[in-house]
Amino acid sequence: MVMIKVLKIIGVIWALLGTANIFLGMYGGSTPEGLPTFGIMFSVALFIIPGLIVYGIGELNSRKLRG
Numbered sequence: 001m002v003m004i005k006v007l008k009i010i011g012v013i014w015a016l017l018g019t020a021n022i023f024l025g026m027y028g029g030s031t032p033e034g035l036p037t038f039g040i041m042f043s044v045a046l047f048i049i050p051g052l053i054v055y056g057i058g059e060l061n062s063r064k065l066r067g
Contacts, residue, residue, distance in 0.1 A: 004062045011055025018047025 021043045 001065065004058050004065070007058030007061070008055050011051045011053070011058060014051030014054060015048050016051075018043045018051060021047060 022040055025039050025043075
């Protein structure tokens, strides 16, 4: 049961890190044109999608235990 909560928490944190990376790159970057498209794809591919997958695995296992 604890592992399920850990998976869900890690998934949410991972997805939020990717989202924060996109926003900080777009609005807090030193380049005037903001974050390039490659940076957005990098954040989505390596943070947001895996984070949501990990959260989904935790939620699926949570529903299996509830019945």
